[in-house]
Amino acid sequence: MEDLTTGPLTRHLLKTTSFMLVTMVFQTLYFLIDLYWVGRLGTHAVAAVGIAGNFTFIVLALTQMLGVGTTTVVSHAVGRKNKGDAQLMFNQAQVLAVVTGIAFLIVGMLVRLAYTRAMSPDAETGALAAQYLLWFIPAMSLQFLMVAASAALRAVGNFKAGMVVSTGSVLINMVLAPFLIFGWVTGHPFGVAGAAISSLVAVVVAVIWFATYFVPKDSYLRFVRADLQPRFALWRKMLGIGLPAGFEFAMMGSYLVLVYAIARPFGAAAQAGFGIGQRVIQALFMPAVALGFSVAPVAGQNFGARSRERVVDTFRKAAYMVSALMVLLVIVCLTAPHALIGVFSKDPAVLAVGTEYLRIVSWNFLASGLVFVASSMFQAMGNTVPSLIASGTRIVLVAVPAILLSRTAAFQLNWIWYLSVAAVLVQLALSMLLLRREFTRRLAFASPPELNNTAVASAMVAAE
Secondary structure, three states: OOOOOOOOHHHHHHHHHHHHHHHHHHHHHHHHHHHHHHHOOOHHHHHHHHHHHHHHHHHHHHHHHHHHHHHHHHHHHHHOOOHHHHHHHHHHHHHHHHHHHHHHHHHHHHHHHHHHHHHOOOHHHHHHHHHHHHHHHHHHHHHHHHHHHHHHHHHOOOOHHHHHHHHHHHHHHHHHHHHHHHOOOOOOOOOHHHHHHHHHHHHHHHHHHHHOOOOOOOOOOOOOHHHHOOOHHHHHHHHHHHHHHHHHHHHHHHHHHHHHHHHHHHOHHHHHHHHHHHHHHHHHOHHHHHHHHHHHHHHHHHHHOOOHHHHHHHHHHHHHHHHHHHHHHHHHHHHOHHHHHHOOOOOHHHHHHHHHHHHHHHHHHHHHHHHHHHHHHHHHOOOOHHHHHHHHHHHHHHHHHHHHHHOOOOOOOHHHHHHHHHHHHHHHHHHHHHHHHHHHHHOOOOOOOOOOHHHHHHHHHHHO
């Protein structure tokens, strides 16, 4: 356990971000390498994985709900120096992860075929997407356990464990994927399903690996049988904090489903171009995501310790850091979008859609980075509703006009990208206003009474 309530905040942010960034780099490399290998199977395969990948946002929504709630309640307990509460919350998060993972597995398998048929522009793409999801849904169901374990470790300031486990599992995935996709050595190619099977194997390894950190008796957080008995009041507390954040990701997933549906008449190439563009942005955003993951436990521990100045200063320093990063990313996307998309596809139609997408959407990078840091601050203070309000406003501002405009004869796909840029600017303004309001409301800690040294000395003398 690392105490984040003392010492330089910049050092804490840089240290924790560096651990998270290594994890993000390897995870992103996996996504990009996986996409690279799938891209060798053709445009239909890329579109199929993109359609199936929308399930990832459903998982992100549910795991975000679990992860945010876990990080917040555990970090607050650590900030209060209450190890017993931290351990209890950790164990309850593991039980909740098992329940939600099983529920997702059942529902995902039931809707798999109906979803792929509805979203695919042709039968070939739909069949490939269904093959991929047959193995990918079980892999995603196990990620609930990974997220709960990783979130608890972050809350106590242990970022190294998550880095080691995630990096190891990603390396397994990266190495295994081409062998299963193309049948190297075995002579039995699984195609797009091979990519999903390699993910499943890697996640199983990661879950077992994470568990080893909580078995030793000297671990700050460990499995305790008595603490594993379901306590629904604590579940409600965690879900109350995490639900708005989870719903926020669910809306993002719904937005992606909407874009794929609107892009359907434009063909598989348009869907593939958008899917590649999304993956490239995920890769470029990994430092900002790493910083956001670091902000929540750092600010959360200081919130638990009732240190107003350190909470506010955490946001200020993180905002400066993410702004500098986002400016660099805008320059990259404006100067080399064709090269970024061209790594994954040589299809001219795919390149055209993906390149235009990056050029337009990159203008909202700075605003998106600041919104992400603000969202992490809402998590740290235990109230994610403001983040949900701001994100919901953005989705509505994009989705409603996009649906209406898509019904016009002159509609072009890039209209959605322009709508997205304008909506993110509105989201940023609303986030900043709500964050200022939360600082005023939640950081009004009562100051401890100042001790009068003369009075204390007199009291001590009298006591003697």
